[in-house]
Amino acid sequence: MRNPVLVAAVAAGKASGLATRFLGRGGGTALPGLIAQAMYPGVLRALTSQLPAGALVVTGTNGKTTTSRMLGSILEEAGLEPLHNRSGSNLERGLVSTMVDAATPSGGLPSDLKAGLFEVDEAALPVVLGSIRPKVALFNNLFRDQLDRYGEIDTIHRKWQAALPRLGPASTLVLNADDPAIASLVTTPGLRAKPLLFGIDDPRYALDALPHAADSILCPRCASRLDYSLILLGHLGHWRCPSCGLERPRPEVVATKVELHGTESSNLIIETPAGKLVVKLQVPGLYNAYNGLAAVAAALAFGIAPEKIKAGIEKFTAAFGRIERVDVPGGKQLLMALVKNPVGFNEVLRMLFPIEERLGEQEVTPKRLLIIINDLIADGRDVSWLWDVDFEIISAASGLVSSVHVSGIRASDMAVRLKYAGVDADMIHIEPSIDAALDEALGSLPQGETLYVLPTYTAMLAFRKMLHGRGWVKSQFWEQ
Amino acid sequence: MDLRIAFLYPELMNIYGDRGNILALSRRAQWRGIDVQVENVSIGNDIDPNFYDFYFFGGGQDKQQIAVSEDLQGRKGDAIKEAVERGAVILSVCGGYQLLGKYYRPFDGDALPGIGLFDAHTEAGDRRYIGNVLVDCAVPGVGTIVAFENHSGLTFLGPGCSPLGKSIIGGGNNGKDGTEGAIYKTAYGCYLHGSLLPKNPRFADHLLTQALGRRHGPVELSPLDNSLEQMAHTTATSRARETR
Numbered sequence: 060m061r062n063p064v065l066v067a068a069v070a071a072g073k074a075s076g077l078a079t080r081f082l083g084r085g086g087g088t089a090l091p092g093l094i095a096q097a098m099y100p101g102v103l104r105a106l107t108s109q110l111p112a113g114a115l116v117v118t119g120t121n122g123k124t125t126t127s128r129m130l131g132s133i134l135e136e137a138g139l140e141p142l143h144n145r146s147g148s149n150l151e152r153g154l155v156s157t158m159v160d161a162a163t164p165s166g167g168l169p170s171d172l173k174a175g176l177f178e179v180d181e182a183a184l185p186v187v188l189g190s191i192r193p194k195v196a197l198f199n200n201l202f203r204d205q206l207d208r209y210g211e212i213d214t215i216h217r218k219w220q221a222a223l224p225r226l227g228p229a230s231t232l233v234l235n236a237d238d239p240a241i242a243s244l245v246t247t248p249g250l251r252a253k254p255l256l257f258g259i260d261d262p263r264y265a266l267d268a269l270p271h272a273a274d275s276i277l278c279p280r281c282a283s284r285l286d287y288s289l290i291l292l293g294h295l296g297h298w299r300c301p302s303c304g305l306e307r308p309r310p311e312v313v314a315t316k317v318e319l320h321g322t323e324s325s326n327l328i329i330e331t332p333a334g335k336l337v338v339k340l341q342v343p344g345l346y347n348a349y350n351g352l353a354a355v356a357a358a359l360a361f362g363i364a365p366e367k368i369k370a371g372i373e374k375f376t377a378a379f380g381r382i383e384r385v386d387v388p389g390g391k392q393l394l395m396a397l398v399k400n401p402v403g404f405n406e407v408l409r410m411l412f413p414i415e416e417r418l419g420e421q422e423v424t425p426k427r428l429l430i431i432i433n434d435l436i437a438d439g440r441d442v443s444w445l446w447d448v449d450f451e452i453i454s455a456a457s458g459l460v461s462s463v464h465v466s467g468i469r470a471s472d473m474a475v476r477l478k479y480a481g482v483d484a485d486m487i488h489i490e491p492s493i494d495a496a497l498d499e500a501l502g503s504l505p506q507g508e509t510l511y512v513l514p515t516y517t518a519m520l521a522f523r524k525m526l527h528g529r530g531w532v533k534s535q536f537w538e539q
Numbered sequence: 540m541d542l543r544i545a546f547l548y549p550e551l552m553n554i555y556g557d558r559g560n561i562l563a564l565s566r567r568a569q570w571r572g573i574d575v576q577v578e579n580v581s582i583g584n585d586i587d588p589n590f591y592d593f594y595f596f597g598g599g600q601d602k603q604q605i606a607v608s609e610d611l612q613g614r615k616g617d618a619i620k621e622a623v624e625r626g627a628v629i630l631s632v633c634g635g636y637q638l639l640g641k642y643y644r645p646f647d648g649d650a651l652p653g654i655g656l657f658d659a660h661t662e663a664g665d666r667r668y669i670g671n672v673l674v675d676c677a678v679p680g681v682g683t684i685v686a687f688e689n690h691s692g693l694t695f696l697g698p699g700c701s702p703l704g705k706s707i708i709g710g711g712n713n714g715k716d717g718t719e720g721a722i723y724k725t726a727y728g729c730y731l732h733g734s735l736l737p738k739n740p741r742f743a744d745h746l747l748t749q750a751l752g753r754r755h756g757p758v759e760l761s762p763l764d765n766s767l768e769q770m771a772h773t774t775a776t777s778r779a780r781e782t783r
Contacts, residue, residue, distance in 0.1 A: 203554065213600050269550070271558060276550055282602045284550070284582070401556075440670060440782060441687045446556030446734045468778070471771040475737050478767055479562045489770070
């Protein structure tokens with residue numbers, strides 16, 4: 060007989076979940092977790108400890124959802140059916156809801172469920188590590204994101220360091236060697252978990268200088284300015300502290316070759332302790348190459364065979380709203396890419412406007428953009444981050460864009476940002492209503508062409524809902 | 540005509556998009572045919588107090604601020620104060636503002652020394668003021684300023700400087716006295732991110748006029764089309780009223 064309080068908490072949580080769904084409040088998944096946890100604070104630990112293959116936790120500022128979904132595809136391939144907090148509910152109560160929802164009425168787990176795959180908000184991670192003892196914890200990166208909600212990145216780094224000693228020697232920390240704030244977690248006092256590092260060695264897509272949005276350029280140990288021999292993405296690269304000598308640790312899982320194919324795909328050659336892996340990802344951009352590399356490293360640490368990793372990750376297609384193509388009437392296409400912070404936005408721009416086009420080595424077809432900026436709580440109330448994005452690459456002189464429609468609550472902020480980036484005022488069209496902005500942008504889009512839609516988080520949800528209302532996508536929410 | 544801008548510690552003191560202030564000032568000068576030169580001044584670089592017309596000093600994280608505080612002690616801090624006495628304009632936001640005051644006192648540990656350009660000091664507070672703000676600016680002709688605050692430091696002004704304005708929505712300098720920011724001669728400090736200058740073109744032009752005046756005498760700026768900026772200003776005003 061299981062703990063009767065656990066059984067009652069699971070039952071109450073399940074009942075509230077049913078009620079929520081019955082009322083048609085799609086998407087909101089926190090309530091069952093809140094209720095179950097209030098009744099039994101140990102509910103998350105009691106349920107996750109029953110997962111036969113253990114749990115895998117993914118955190119970091121950018122790429123959590125994409126990386127988790129890549130891992131989900133790999134776990135399925137390996138026959139380890141994962142329970143995944145898919146709906147983007149990545150705070151503790153969201154995890155509890157996911158577990159409660161999956162649990163049997165007696166407080167057990169169904170036998171076909173083998174592993175837990177939990178995407179965890181970076182600020183919520185310390186609390187979550189109090190309940191879940193994951194077999195693998197993956198730390199992707201730490202960028203500036205919604206500081207109005209989280210405080211500064213140094214604060215998060217400190218809280219992580221305080222929480223990590225909770226993990227025992229049976230856990231593996233999978234860390235990005237190229238991010239000084241992540242790699243330096245290896246030096247956490249009292250750390251018992253084993254580290255496994257990943258990084259990119261291929262200099263092909265190196266940047267000339269640190270972008271304005273670069274965050275972590277001071278040594279995590281002595282606060283001197285870091286030197287970089289290679290800058291790849293934001294502050295990610297090959298770094299070294301000239302003052303105390305702390306430097307990028309040599310990663311065990313290394314991308315020795317990265318090949319990006321525009322807005323379509325990318326190829327990676329990865330050296331690992333288990334041998335060489337050649338992987339073709341069906342998602343574009345250097346940031347997704349990092350996500351893929353992280354997923355490969357985490358899957359290896361979870362004990363999955365390389366051939367299963369390759370097969371699983373190659374089946375993966377983009378996560379909801381991340382890079383999504385939608386055919387619309389009139390022989391036109393939309394390509395949606397979520398933008399939520401300066402580094403993420405810069406990388407989306409780099410993916411849309413590859414360096415070969417910017418240098419004039421490749422013929423340029425000017426693109427049409429629809430940028431939707433909201434300032435609701437989930438987006439971050441503060442829109443000043445737009446000034447840290449390098450929109451200068453699409454200035455009038457570049458010839459890379461032919462029109463930019465701006466929409467959302469803060470459409471006019473976006474318009475001002477573009478004006479000061481040197482985008483021709485005649486090319487900027489302001490329409491705060493997303494519905495009307497899409498009509499306008501599609502109206503002027505020639506047949507056969509693509510409109511590139513770049514929404515913030517809540518704008519993405521609203522946009523998706525609208526596409527669903529028009530019958531252009533099957534599902535309004537995130538279940539595929 | 541030309542304008543010389545110094546961006547103080549750009550790689551250390553630039554969070555919340557504060558570099559938008561440099562962009563706004565530069566573009567608004569260039570659109571009027573004025574040549575603009577922006578130079579980065581960071582740790583270890585000297586300042587010639589006669590050279591620059593405009594300095595921008597943004598906010599940073601704690602670790603960064605400690606390094607910058609050390610660098611400002613002595614000759615460099617003196618050069619900045621002298622530059623202001625000779626008519627240079629300085630705009631400082633958040634951490635930069637605090638370091639131009641006398642000191643910042645954390646909850647525990649020693650006070651972080653500033654350079655004392657402003658007769659002001661800052662103490663650590665236990666609540667963070669975060670959100671859209673509205674300020675009634677004390678500079679004649681500027682009117683309402685819209686911005687975004689994000690600070691827990693509480694700044695108190697002494698008699699040697701005056702507030703930049705009256706806080707209409709937001710915590711202001713310290714959540715108590717209703718003041719926002721500080722003015723000493725042509726030096727300005729505030730807790731206003733957003734970025735500040737792009738959405739407040741009248742304040743931007745006020746600073747530009749003063750900065751150009753240092754070497755070029757009284758300047759009359761030609762008018763610009765501010766309709767986009769005004770639209771963003773209006774949106775930010777209503778967001779401040781709706782969200783706080």
